[in-house]
Amino acid sequence: MRNKPDIDPEQAKQTILDYCRRKGALAAGVADLDALERIAPAGHRxxxxxxxxxxxxxxxxxxxxQGAWTVPAKALGYFGSTETRAYTISYGLAFFIESKFGVRSIYCPPDMDNEAGPRVPLQSLKLHAELAGIGARSLAGDILLHPEFGYMYFASVFTELELPPDEPMADNPCPAPSCVDMxxxxxxxxxxxxxxxxxxSGTIDADGKQAEMNYDMAACAEMTQQYETVPAAIANALNADTPEAREDALFDPDNKMLWYKMSVGSGGLLAQCFECMRVCPIATKAPLADPILRHRAAQAEEA
Amino acid sequence: MARGLSRDQIGVTDSMVETFGEIIFHLSHNIQKRRGDPIRERDFEAVEAQRAELGLTDAEIAARIGLTETQVLYIRNREERRRFRTGHYHRLNELGGGRRFRADRFTPHMDHFKFSDDALELRAAMTFEPERVRHYVEAGFWRDDTLSGWLDRHADAAPDSPAIRTADTTIAFGALAEQVARLAGGLSRAGVRRGDVVGVQLPNIPEYLIAYLAIVRLGGVMTTVYMPYRAAEMETLLGHSRARAFICMTDAGGFAAAEAALSLKSALPALEAVIALGQPVPGAQSLADLMASEPAQPADMPVASDPFLLLYTSGTTDRPKAVPLSYHNMLGNARFGLAEHRIGADDLLLSAAPFGHLFGLYSVHLALAAGACSLLLPMFSPPALAGLIETARPTVLFTAPAHIAACLAGGLFDAHDIASLRLTIMSGSAVPADLARAFAARLGDGRVSQLWGMTETQAGLYTRPDDPIEIAAASAGRPSPGTEVRIAEEDELQVRGPLLFPGYFKNPEANRSAFSEDGWFRTGDTASIDEQGNVTITGRLKDIINRGGVKYNPRDIEELLDRHPKILQSAIVPVPDPVLGEKACCFAVATEGATPTLEELCAYLAEHDIAKHKLPERLELVADMPMTATRKIIKARLKPAGP
Incomplete structure (x- = not known):
């Protein structure tokens, strides 16, 4: 199905990107669908x-x-509504496209693949963002970084509207010069x-570029994906030798925190760590990494 | 289960999990490797070449190794679970406060310190009545006091103030803290860990206090062994307490203490280290070496609810009565005691009582509460005590009546200047009124105070410095702050309060009889209370003689007999009688050259209006009385020679 004749793809794209920025997105772009279809594995395209x-x-x-990066990680760990905000914008964008241009659109579900388990996403939002040119893979387990905005949460919209794709970033901001020195x-x-x-772990080549990135996601997940420990805590309780040990296994203060997080339904809160981002100069010190810096930049631009 | 299907339905066996777990895990997204930046560069060939390294989907793995996708999903899930170390996420709690995670700062939970079974057994014994505890906390009797906390506070605030003095040396608080930290490091090296019991048998020398403070700094528990004790008592006490280490003299006045302890190691499986002060002993560690160790920085400092003392009321029975004590019990009692005794940081406290006895340690607790200096008398002798008072000029003396009696008998308080003594606190045994008066008369402006306490209570009752000598000579005074006393059946003194121990350790039989049904501690002392609330100890319940149903306490008779010119010391005990059940037998040490008879002693007592039925009916002259280390007569050992 082609675009309606009165829709100019470039203009439509600009309207969509304006919408995204107006609603609070720091960056937005269009991924090359052909590349996506080639790179994403079957079932996840x-x-x-x-x-x-x-x-x-x-x-x-x-x-x-800046302060948020220095407060206790336990409090900082999850950025609260940030991730939700990305989803909210994309959810609104899907409606916006349908109402503005009259073509079908969907808000891309960020959820896991229900059949493959919680650490397998249905779609790779990271891959979408990378090909849309709003992030590049870092040495920190392929977390995407942006040279101006640092570390972001991503969301995607699929649409039957044909839009001209963006290019991936010409350069990867990771590793930062200070990281290369280190x-x-x-x-x-x-x-x-x-x-x-x-x-x-990984290596950096003579030009200061990433040569190899190694990421033990299993170790990372054990540390950060607390929901993984919920069945472990229950298994410990089942295997406890004494009623006291069983009670401890279930009501240990750390485990109680898990139950709390589960009871308030805050799935994202079950994933925490962020140490790699706390020490990342791009995530924390990119020119527009925090709202104050962005506000100042906007003021300067207006002036 | 995978996708709701059982293993039987998807055809997975244990051998399949074992066989394919490794390859599935490594092909999956769990282990990711990326070379270069192929996706950003849209280098599709490189992406394809690296696909397996970047992580395959279950379907891709299935196609690659020849399993069904569901089998791969099941095996991957099992493998992920198997490779996780449960509780790893606890590390998250180590991130915070702006700190960066450092591996060297973090001890995984599974590697974290664990109290030994012995330590846990002792900690389990620290059980108190919840409602009483709430009262103690709310009223401020139980706070966060610890000896380590007090020492650190003084070392910070007044590092140059004297903490310990002997006849020829002074250790300031700063230096004491340093030495304590070093020995704590040494003890840690010797295997002492939090909750471990360490026995100490030393005279009142600086090393005693340094050892005491080092043990408790590590969160350890000190058990004291009196200096006169030998191998038999050592074995009983160190065995019952499951002591991990024992600190003693190489040569304790002719007794090879360290060698004796080493010889007991096979009988004491918990005893790992014998630490000797003095000449090196093969097999023993050197206390001096341990004191030169790197300072210890315990990860967890002790807290007020921790047990830190395990003291024995008797070291000779096969069912020793061990008294576990927490900082809560002891240090609130000392903290409140400062104001009651009017002791301040400028005082110099001398204990004639050995530190092996709680009364001696009470002086140390008071000194540390106040930031005052402890003056040490290594081993009591009348001339040593009188001489040290004259030369070092202590302001507060802690002493047993027997110490004072010996000095008075030798005329030493007339020969030496004791005017520095502002307060003398007497305890450890009944204080004869005449003795208190005689000593007070030599003190000038100094005051005499009588204190009643037990290993189970520390300082329960005492007279205050302003009390007239009539009260201090005749009574043990009033309860210490927070302490409650009552006179129960048979005039027994009963006590409860924040100072009270929780019960004897590993001795349920003793505990059954030690407490009343409503939780008061049965002291075994008989007492009376006057209108002002002053408590007079009248004797021991078990000393009461039941002569044909008429019960009486022989203490007043013993006091009379002790004043008889032919008697040095007396003790009246019941002996079985086929008609009356019990009758009184008087054991006596005669003055030199004298041979008192039963008849003349009874006549003497009758002249002093002692009722006929209370007169002793048998006399046993002995050369010496069996005495405790704290100079109390051990009546249980007084047995008539014949029928």
């Missing part, structure tokens, strides 16, 4: 859930104050050194 998809729009939100001295970048479970 955009066409697998929307056969007539023509474009994939990726957007990123983010931003914490790597030259100690053989590790900050994210590698300070990972609590040492799930990151």
């Amino acid at each position: 955009p066409s697998d859930i929307m056969p007539r998809v023509k474009s994939v729009i990726a957007l990123g939100v983010g931003g914490q104050t 790597y030259r001295k100690v053989g590790q970048t900050p994210c590698m050194k300070f990972c609590p479970v040492q799930c990151l």
Whole structure:
């Protein structure tokens, strides 16, 4: 199905990107659908859930104050409504496209693949964003970074509206120059050194570019995906030798925190760590990484 | 289960999990490797070449190794679970406060310190009545006091103030804290860990206090062994307490204490280290070496609810009565005692009582509560005590009546200047009124105070410095702050309060009789209370003689006999009688050259209006009385020679 003749793809794209920024997205772009279809594994391609998809729009939100990166990680860990905000914008964008341009659109579900388990996404929002040019893979387990906005949460919209795709970033901001210096001295970048479970390793080439990134997601998940420990806690209780040990296994203060998080239904709150991002100079000190810096930049632009 | 299907339905066996777990895990997204930046560069060939390294989907793995997708999903899930270390997420709690995670700062939960079974058994014994505890906390009797906390506070605030003095040396609080930290490091090296019991048998020398403070800094528990004790008592006490280490002299006045302890190691499986002060002993560690260790920085400092003392009321029975004590019990009692005794940081406290006895330790607790200095008398002798008072000029003296009696008998308080003594606190046994008066008369402006306490209570009753000598000579005074007393059946003194121990350790039989049904501690002392609330100890319940149904306490008779010119010391005990059940037998140490008879003693007592039925009916002259380390007569050992 082609676009309606009165829709100019470039103009439509601009309208959509304006909408995204107006609603709070820091960055937005359109991924090359052909590339997506080639790279994503079978079952996880955009066409697998929307056969007539023509474009994939990726957007990123983010931003914490500088202070947020220094408060206890337990409190900082999850950015509260940030991730939700990304989904909200993309959800609204899907309606916006349908009402504005009269073509079918969907808000890309961020959820896991119900059949493959909680650590397998139905769609890779990271892949969408990377190909849309709003993030590049870092040495920190392929977390996407942006040279201006640092670390963002991403969301996507699939639409039957044909839009001209963006290019991926020309350069990867990771590793930052200071990280290269550190790597030259100690053989590790900050994210590698300070990972609590040492799930990151890699090499940087002579030009200061990423040569190899190694990520032990199993170790990372054990540290960060607390929902993984819920059945473990229950198994411990079942296997306890005494009633006291059984009670401890269930009502240990840390476990009680898990039950609390589950009871309030805050799935995202069950994933925490962020040490690699706390020590990342791009995530924390990119020129527009936090709201204050962005506000100042906007003021300067207006002036 | 995978996708709701059982293993039988998807055809997975244990051998399949074992066989394919490794390859499935490594092909999956769990282990990811990326070379270069192929996706950003849209280098599709490189993406394809690396696909397996970046992580395959279950379907891709299934196609690659020849299993069904569901089988791969099941095996991957099992493998992920198997490779997780349960509780790893606890590390999250180590991130915070702006700190960066450092592996060297973090101890995984499974590697964290665990109290030994012995330590847990002792901690389990620290059980108190919840309602009483609430009262103690709310009223401020139980706070966060610890000896380590007090020492650190003084070392910070007044590092140059004297903490310990002997006849020829002074250790300031700063230096004491340093030495304590070093020995704590040494004890840690010797295997002492939090909750472990460490026995100490030393005279009142600086090393005693340094050892005491080092043990408790590690969260350890000190058990004291009196200096006169030998191998038999050592074995009983160290065995019952399951002591991990024992600190003693190489040569304790002719007794090879360290060698004796080493010889007991096979009988004491918990005893790992014998630590000797003095000449090196093969097999023993050197206390001096341990004191030169790197300072210890315990990860967890002790807290007020921790047990830190395990004291024995008797070291000779096969069912020793061990008294576990927490900082809550002891240090609130000392903290409140400062104001009651009017002791301040400028005082110099001298204990004639050995630190092996709680009364001696009470002086240390008071000194540390106040930031005052402890003056040490290594081993009591009348000339040593009188001489030290004259030369070092202590302001507060803690002493047993027997110490004072010996000095008075030798005329030492006339020969030496004791005017520095502002307050003398007497305890440990009944204080004869005449003795208190005689000593007070030599003190000038100094005051005499009488204190009643037990290993189970520390300082339960005492007279205050302002009390006239008539009260201090005749009574043990009034309860210490927070302490409640009552006179129960048979005039027994009963006590409860924040100072009270929780019960004897590993001795349920003793505990059954030690407490009343409503939770008061049965002291075994008989007492009376006057209108002002002053408590007079009248004797021991078990000393009461039941002569044909007429019960009486022989203490007043013993006091009379002790004043008889032919008697040095007396003790009256019941002996079985086929007609009356019991009758009184008087054991006596005669003055030199004298041979008192039963008849003349009875005549003497009758002259002093002692009722006929209370007169002793048998006399046993002995050369010496069996005495406790705290100078109390052990009446249980007084047995008539014949029928």
